Amino acid sequence: MPNSLTTLSQSSLQDYVDCPRRFQLRYVDRLSYPAIESEPTLENEKHQQEGEYFHRLVQQHLIGIPAEQISKVANTPNLQRWWENFLAQPDFRNLGDFGSLLPEATLSAPLGKFRLLAKYDLIAIAKDKVTIYDWKTYRKRPRNEFLSARMQTRVYRALLVHAGAHLNHNAPFEPEQIEMIYWFSDFPNEPARFAYTSAQYKRDWDLLLKLSDEIKSASLYPLTDDRTKCLFCPYRSYCERGVRAGDADQAEAEVEAEELFDVNFEQIGEIAF
Numbered sequence: 001m002p003n004s005l006t007t008l009s010q011s012s013l014q015d016y017v018d019c020p021r022r023f024q025l026r027y028v029d030r031l032s033y034p035a036i037e038s039e040p041t042l043e044n045e046k047h048q049q050e051g052e053y054f055h056r057l058v059q060q061h062l063i064g065i066p067a068e069q070i071s072k073v074a075n076t077p078n079l080q081r082w083w084e085n086f087l088a089q090p091d092f093r094n095l096g097d098f099g100s101l102l103p104e105a106t107l108s109a110p111l112g113k114f115r116l117l118a119k120y121d122l123i124a125i126a127k128d129k130v131t132i133y134d135w136k137t138y139r140k141r142p143r144n145e146f147l148s149a150r151m152q153t154r155v156y157r158a159l160l161v162h163a164g165a166h167l168n169h170n171a172p173f174e175p176e177q178i179e180m181i182y183w184f185s186d187f188p189n190e191p192a193r194f195a196y197t198s199a200q201y202k203r204d205w206d207l208l209l210k211l212s213d214e215i216k217s218a219s220l221y222p223l224t225d226d227r228t229k230c231l232f233c234p235y236r237s238y239c240e241r242g243v244r245a246g247d248a249d250q251a252e253a254e255v256e257a258e259e260l261f262d263v264n265f266e267q268i269g270e271i272a273f
């Protein structure tokens with residue numbers, strides 16, 4: 001493992017567990033994606049950019065920009081619909097009831113030889129409870145079982161316990177105080193909610209340590225055996241993996257594809273109001 005790799009995130013860990021070869025190409029060799037050529041990919045990119053813009057709109061609203069002003073810049077059909085869905089949610093109208101709202105909070109902690117980093121869409125802290133919100137602009141609503149096993153669900157909750165004491169009067173949050181909620185802008189009434197327990201926290205942190213050890217000592221990065229992971233993988237041309245997934249796998253393969261094209265929010269420019 002080259003010394004230049006010092007940070008792990010839920011995305012890099014997800015890549016590693018999905019396909020070590022993809023992890024190698026993306027984070028060790030730092031290869032940019034091959035040129036985007038096909039129409040569906042262009043559509044994916046546009047959708048992804050709108051998704052990132054939506055995140056920024058919500059963030060701006062949470063730091064005090066009035067909804068009416070935001071509505072003016074939610075100016076594509078997708079953005080308009082997502083924003084209206086957001087405003088219509090009773091849960092989000094009452095966010096002010098939380099003692100403290102931390103939009104786009106970043107937490108990090110040492111993990112083996114690495115630093116584990118996570119950027120949260122929103123951490124909402126109430127007296128006895130802390131809620132992690134994550135906005136998803138997916139075109140399909142993944143199953144809860146799929147989401148529950150994602151590295152994001154594991155990393156975000158575990159890291160909040162591990163590195164969130166400064167948000168809780170210098171006492172670590174109890175896992176049982178934590179809930180993570182994925183809210184889907186196109187499925188506003190079907191959020192996915194994940195509570196947390198001490199046993200899950202121990203399991204998650206042990207897994208994260210094991211993965212960081214594996215990554216530290218890795219010298220071989222095998223191609224995944226699960227060829228459905230290749231269906232929308234941008235690196236297919238490096239692996240000669242032109243495959244078709246079965247219909248049953250299609251929906252979640254597409255969700256995975258949307259994540260692969262994620263643009264980091266720090267890459268999005270400021271919005272002029």
Ligand code: SF4
Pocket residue numbers: 019021022025223224229230233234235236237238239241
């Ligand atoms: S195409 Fe398949 S084997 Fe190659 S990096 Fe992508 S997921 Fe891995």
